[in-house]
Amino acid sequence: MTSLTSTAVVVPPHSRTPVLFKPGAWLAISLVVGVFAVLPLLNLWLPVEHPWHVAQHTISLLGKFICFALAALALDLVWGYAGILSLGHGLFFALGGYAHGMYLMRAANPAPGQLPEFMVFLSMTEIPWFWTFTEYPLYSWMLVLLAPGLVAFIFGYFAFKSRITGVYFSIITQALTYAAMLLFFRNETGFGGNNGFTGFKWILGFDITSPQTRAGLYWASLLALLGALLVGRWITTSKLGRVLMAVRDGEGRLRFLGYEPAGFKLFVWTVSAMLCGLAGALYVPQVGIINPSEMSPANSIEMVVWVATGGRGTLIGPIVGAGTVNGLKTWFTSTFPEYWLYALGLLFVLVTVLLPQGIVGLVRKTLQRARGART
């Protein structure tokens, strides 16, 4: 071996930058976040007839999309980076929603000790034990992260320990969300049966339907998405991120380097479930309802389509994908409502065949080509 001193000059620059984003990317992110942050102000401050006025329903719609983007980002962490395809992330989304919904149901009553309306309707006489403390928003928000996190941890612990991978794992996650849906459909479960939770009135003492509260929820969602993007970027640019990608590309090989893939998968799986729960929690007050249909297998599959469309393993891609697909969905379901599912199917086929790297991959390729043409 040669001595180091003679060769230290040509130490290779490490390919991945130690900073989270390059300056250009930071600028782009700040710009986009800035534009989206201003929209509710255009709704609140400008009169309706002003050309720059943003309609209330646009804010609600975008707020929903931001929650979907957060869920898609969470899914990308496990699918795009660790290669774990989950067809059950709707479960974590719904669990987060239910955890927050418990507080909103309690807050809708004049006195917190009073039974929520659906319990009276189901002739229950007292609040079930698992509703204890849910009248406190902080506790309920803790549940938002803990409930999906715990379910994911317990499920993941056994699944990864048993080395269940690939399509078998995907099918089990699908079955898990389906089973949970059936459980939540039952009135006896204590979560309002097939009606779920609705009729929210107050959040932290603010009227939940007022434009100001709506704007607050929208900003909270935007902030959560930005935070999740930074956390996701931090994880994926760390050494752990590179281990996750190694799990994706050669889990078996990684063991012989001394890594126990199960622990790494469990970590990212649990983080992802918690982020997805957060998305659900922010979604519920904005749409005003949570019921077991959120756990239906189709919802989880739709999340996979968002990620695939945007580009997996990119973090930004799922955000773009969730926005694009849901934008299309909104347009389609108002123009030709009966054809949406065909369009979704077609979109998925086209993306798989023509854009295996998704929208972000296409943009990257175009940029590279443009750069190549210039030089």
Next chain:
Amino acid sequence: MTTEQSRLKTTAAPDEYFASYRRPAMSGVDTTHQVILYLEDISVEFDGFKALNALSMEIGVGELRCIIGPNGAGKTTMMDVITGKTRPSSGSVFFGQNIDLSKLSEAQIATAGIGRKFQRPSVFEHHTVFENLELAYKCSKSVWPTLLAKLTGEQRDQIDTTLELLRMRQQANRLAGLLSHGQKQWLEIGMLLMQEPMLLLLDEPVAGMTDAETQRTAELFNDLRGKHSLVVVEHDMDFVQSIALDGKVTVLCEGSVLAEGKMSEVQADSRVIEVYLGR
């Protein structure tokens, strides 16, 4: 390590090592008898087919052992058993005197100090050369330390030294998938060195290499002799000749040892000529 310490380690309940989420608690290998690896009476059966048939072998500390034999002799299966990929149907496999490998997971065996190069070069193709070496680097490989890991100057220097040894400094930031077959083989050997294992298992390390690359590999292995224990499985007789020197060569056939001895003795053995070398 004193024998007393090692005895303490041996008395630890074997189940303690087994949970797949836990790190092994042991640190040392007891090699007071100058033996790094014991294979005793190992049999592996797949649906009635005996891939290994009462195989017994000992590898000494610092020894470079070459293993040859016809296809299907059980060479790769033997490595699978040592590294925990396959569990023996019967027999015992010990690392030093104190570590029962049949009770450890693949990752625990790797952490204990056994590195393996696979027959087919298996590097992480979507990681750069540098990152491949970084992943292999010997350090804590559990979740939290990995999340918070920062590349220190010392680690960078070590990776750099290995890059220099591999003559791949120019390719440090290339994706490993873009390397030639021979370079991938070398990168995998480099990853093995980053792990600083006590025992290296190398399955056909020079397959697909050019003559020059093969020669350099031989030089490297001769250099490693004495510092590490090496087990090399290879079909290339010239290569085996150039690294076996006066050391032992083992011939496997049908899952057990057919002959063992110096290269010249083995080559003169009529049974070996019969089944493997040809007349």
